[in-house]
């Protein structure tokens with residue numbers, strides 16, 4: 001039996017408390033407030049997924065709430081359908097609309113993305129208000145209540161249980177999703193698209209998925225809203241509401257599932273309390289609560305930039321630290337580690353025959369305007385060897401690395417990998433073909449555990465989708481991916497740190513972690529971009545020892561490095577670049593004594 005993880009236990013306890021509350025003699029007003037918190041939580045939960053976790057800001061979620069609400073209102077009042085048919089119609093409409101809008105807006109980046117969401121948020125609002133079918137700004141009235149197992153959910157008290165069970169299921173679904181192969185891909189978007197793609201994640205599809213799922217949660221909230229209010233009009237689905245939803249997610253802690261609930265509860269209760277108390281204090285009525293709550297929320301965000309939930313976690317952590325042993329804090333074990341006994345070996349790709357050419361760069365050229373950054377450079381990497389590519393600052397090494405790894409297109413020339421021409425292919429296609437890389441400036445997900453970071457590297461070795469993640473139908477695959485990730489961590493010497501936060505590792509360990517992540521993809525060749533940069537002497541020695549080990553296990557490595565001493569005792573062959581040109585290549589000792597190298601490279605070094 002699977003142990004209940006703290007998060008899941010949290011859902012169970014909280015749901016039990018919420019469900020018991022309705023049977024106590026609590027005032028009707030509290031029930032109404034709790035119902036609205038539930039509805040807002042659903043939308044904020046979608047925003048946590050979309051904005052806090054996937055890193056895409058949307059001001060337009062209220063429009064999806066409106067789509068869910070109007071669809072059910074229309075189905076039930078105009079076509080005589082049941083609210084459940086309305087729910088199906090609403091979700092279908094939201095998926096279609098979000099699919100179409102997301103396909104356009106998710107391509108935007110920077111401030112264009114939020115502006116894009118504002119644009120379609122406004123468009124949908126005015127669509128609701130101008131369509132005769134939807135009774136324009138007057139809206140639709142006479143919406144029937146939901147009938148659940150023969151019971152008409154007429155009152156707020158009746159709907160309360162349904163709302164909170166749906167919220168609990170949604171929280172559980174998002175928690176399950178995030179602890180799955182697709183969830184890690186969504187989280188990887190935050191680490192930069194180049195990193196995610198180099199691990200084989202289809203970033204465009206993953207962004208769209210996050211967008212549609214967030215919209216579905218909003219649509220679900222809209223459906224409940226329509227049957228709670230029994231009337232809909234465009235006002236609650238406008239831009240103001242969109243901003244408020246985003247505020248809820250950010251104030252609660254946009255990076256945390258529980259932050260959605262915290263934010264929705266805080267803003268709803270605070271707004272209501274201020275609305276009651278301010279007229280009494282000020283002796284006059286007006287919308288003062290909007291001004292005061294705005295100021296209070298700014299203050300809160302100043303004190304706690306990550307939102308309310310991280311503050312709660314810190315307080316809980318303080319209590320925990322009292323009993324801690326001084327070890328590094330451990331993150332909860334992902335589902336893949338909890339079911340370790342289910343693990344099966346992941347499929348491995350055929351490795352290249354020893355000595356055969358795995359990577360062949362032929363007259364690669366790259367120009368930036370008039371500057372020739374890489375000038376017809378050729379070299380090859382053989383199976384089971386370490387080839388060093390070195391050169392002084394500005395020699396063109398990074399550009400060469402980007403040409404080989406599919407980040408930059410070649411101006412001319414060819415790159416062949418495992419017998420196939422690969423220039424022009426995406427990083428993702430190269431990952432699929434067996435090329436894995438690390439980054440000059442380490443690119444990890446610092447808040448994620450070490451082992452989950454490595455599991456992202458094995459993305460292409462699994463295939464279960466988001467639904468399997470949500471339904472937990474992925475246990476065997478998750479266990480297999482995590483067994484592989486643990487094996488790679490053991491291989492680089494980080495086995496004992498699997499559940500540490502990746503961001504808490506020293507730089508040298510972070511570089512080892514990147515190598516483990518690359519190895520988790522079962523690569524044919526490993527491309528390392530200045531792995532020794534910024535490392536202390538001991539860390540360099542450990543890294544060199546690891547690379548020697550990997551070579552002895554048959555791994556082929558292209559090592560792009562600035563540090564001459566680091567590569568000398570390590571690589572089998574060296575290629576030296578200067579001013580974009582290959583000036584020398586050969587065995588390390590011969591290269592070291594070559595006058596051209598001494599002049600171009602060592603000449604400038606004391």
Ligand SMILES: Nc1ncnc2c1ncn2[C@@H]1O[C@H](COP(=O)(O)OP(=O)(O)OP(=O)(O)O)[C@@H](O)[C@H]1O
Pocket residue numbers: 368371372373391392393394395396397398399400562
């Ligand atoms: N995107 C770009 N646009 C214009 N010029 C560029 C671009 N990228 C690199 N360059 C130029 O190409 C040349 C080679 O740069 P590159 O970063 O590849 O060198 P490097 O050998 O990796 O240097 P370092 O060790 O300092 O990273 C430099 O003159 C650099 O200014």
